[in-house]
Amino acid sequence: MKLTPTGKMTALLIVVGAAAGTYRYWNKLAPLANSKQTIVPKRIDLPSANTGNFGLTNTSYSQAGNEPGCTDKPEVRLLGYAWNAQMGMLLATGGAQATQGSLMCKNGVNFRWSRQDDNSKLQEALVTFATQLSRGDRNPTQGAHFVTIMGDGGAAFIKGLNDSLNRIGPQYQAKIIDAIGYSRGEDKFMGPAAWRDTPAESRGGVVAGVLRDGDWNIAQKWLGDNGLRTNPDERTYDPDALNWISANDYVDAAEKYVSGYTETRPVVRDGKRTGETRTIGVDGVVTWTPGDVTIAQKKGGLVSIISTKEYSSQMPCVVIGIDKWCKENRGTVESMIRAIAEGGQQVQNHPAALRRGAEINAELFNEPGADAAYWEKYFRGTRETDRVGQSVELGGSSVNNLADSLLAFGLVPGSANLVATTYTVFGNLTQQQYPEYVPNFYPASQVVDGSYLRNIERRLSAPQRVQQRTLVAKARPSFNNRGRRVVSRRSWNIQFNAGKATFTPVATRLLDQLSSDLLIAGGTIVEVHGHTDNLGNPASSMPLSKSRALAVKNWLGRRSSYNFPSSRVRVYAHGENQPMVPNNSDRNRARNRRVEIVLRAA
Structure with a gap:
């Protein structure tokens, strides 16, 4: 991403006050914190109804016009960063406002995008919109209907925002309704x-x-x-x-x-x-x-x-709107989501659409020295030689089609809710390290709303469902090689019943944490290494360690077969041959009975 200095501040808090709110930056608060003891971060484990056209649009690309094309429709406004992950949405719009022949206009949405890099301004726009909505204006002209932010900052962003919106009424809560792209290396x-x-x-x-x-x-x-x-x-x-x-x-x-x-x-x-x-x-x-x-x-x-190439699910570009307006205008919301997904699919499939999307980015982001070629180059990601002759990876973004968005919300059989996972995991991280500022946050179940995407999927015709299954299969990552460099290595004290490869009841919480951690690191191959202590028959320790490693692999596969295919999770058995510490006490033997998780860049 390429943002101005106030760009991607993920932890801006709204101080509950007047309806418009009083805002302050987190990073102006935190330096005043008391000295703290160092810690190991938690293992990481965001008008009338318009029914629109829910048939899958032909994804062959033809460039839209330049003039506004559907101004007879109520305006729908979104504020967002200068971020390549929005390219599908901006291509669907055709410019700052939905143009003639654009996917937005074809779906009946008079969409307008404006750049806003300051999170406090994004929050303020939603509060202003909700305030006017609460006063009886069915389609407010002030503030913004939607904003986009990074999903891993969603818990902190929405905590302050919804604390303030609750003063207007619980029906005015902000919710995450779509994921339209990802940071993938930048x-x-x-x-x-x-x-x-x-x-x-x-x-x-x-x-x-x-x-x-x-x-x-x-x-x-x-x-x-x-x-x-x-x-x-x-x-x-x-x-x-x-x-x-x-x-x-x-x-x-x-x-x-x-x-x-x-x-x-x-x-x-x-x-x-x-x-x-x-x-x-x-x-x-x-x-x-x-x-x-x-x-x-x-x-x-x-x-x-x-x-975010390795932590490929960490940073989705999520769309946030006011719950009451979204529910009362469900058709318009679903039409907007549909147009964004179609734009994302065109960027994925057609080089001409990617070039046009980069041109729109250059025009709307208006960054000095960043032309269309710049935005296209760093959307794709590249390798360059640095000043001392090293090869360095730079850039990398992606956009979502409908299948990608359904996968992000866990709406495909066997898939996990990646948006809820990243929201929760990084909310917990912030709470762990700075409880004085984020003592708690809203659970994902109250914030992440996949109903709009689910409705779109339900209304697909039989041929369209076949096409969606094809796109889902295409989106499934393949893990055919052994993997490259080791990204991380850590032992997990997953408790097994003595002499068996079955989990104790207390193991479930740790397995849940492990699953969340691995979901975020979606661009990695997972190695599960089983180890035992030196008690019992040495001849049985090797098969026992393998059985325990397989138990972890199988648990992950049952939890989310799409995200943990057999080719991604590899099992290795070591028996008693690689102790962490000498097997000379009960305490040390307990440490040596372990499952070690190694992540490799895929």
Whole structure:
């Protein structure tokens, strides 16, 4: 993504007050927090009804006109970032407002898109819209009907928003109604190659970035996946954890690395100051395109440790609207969703549609130096050679067709609700590290509403259902090779009944957490390594460890056969041959009876 400095701040809070709300940025609050003990992040585990045309539109591409095309319809407004994941929606619109011959107009929606990178303004627009709606205006002209944000920031965004909307009335809650694309590589954690190859080498490292932002989430998940600690206090330095330098925005984060920025901080261990001080520099960066381009071209020396290419389900582009208006205008909402999905399918299938989408992005985003070729290049993702001769991955986005959106909401048999998972997992992460600001958040069941997509799917004709099944099959990832580099390695203390490959009752919660973690890391191959202690017959320990690893694989497959196909999850048995610690006590033997999960880039 390419945003202005106030762009992708995922943790903006609304302070409940007047109907319009009073807003403040999270990152202006958090630096004042008390010193904290370092922690291992949680393992991560967003008018009259218009029935529209629900027949599947012919996906052959023909360019729409340039003039507004359906202004006789009520206007439907959406505010969003300058983000390539919206390309299907913008292609469906044809420009800032639905144009002649556009998919939006064909579906009967007078759609208007405007850029807004500031999350507080997005929240304010929804509150303003809901306020006017509550005063009897059936289609308010103030505020916005919808906004788009990153799904991994949904819990924090909606917590403050819905706390304020509740003052208007519970029927005015904001809900996530669609997922229209993903970040697929452009958001990343960059650092020395040694960190990528041996994650423990990151201990004592220092990373610059926008704290509590979506890219910070990527690094936090990677730390949790590898059992490493983070220091949430950006005023201190802990040599046993990964430390943070707060940047104003993604550009500032990259420039801090390029310029050799330093700070002098007190040293802490286990949350207590030692009396020492240390001057620290920037070893790594969390950023998004073109911050990664700046690093590669101006200084180099960093590689992609992990990105939304591997954590492929982390960052969906979700659409949020006011529940009352959406329910009262269900036909219009479903027609809009349908047009967006058709636009996404055209971008996927036709190079000319991708080029036209990039042209619209360049026109509407209006970023200096970013023409249509720029947006197309970084939508596809690319490799470039950095300043020191290393090959670096840059960019990467995707858009959704209808099948992709149904999969994102878990509406295809055997699929998991990825939107609800990423919403919950990163909500828990924020609550874990900053409970003083997010002591709780709304459960996904109250926020994620797949009914609009479900209605569209139900109204497909028999031939259209066949086509949807084809698209679902096409969207299914294949995992035919062994995988590339190791992304993470961590032991899970999944409890089995003694001498058996059956789970104890307490294992379920940990298996649920493991499933969520692996769903977000959808671009990885999963290796399940079974281990036992040295008690019992050595001849039986190898088959027992294999049976236990298979039990985990089979549990994942039963939970979500689409997301955990047999080709993705691989089983390895080690018996008692790879103990973590000597088998010389009951405590150590308990540690050695484990399942180790290794993720490899697919």
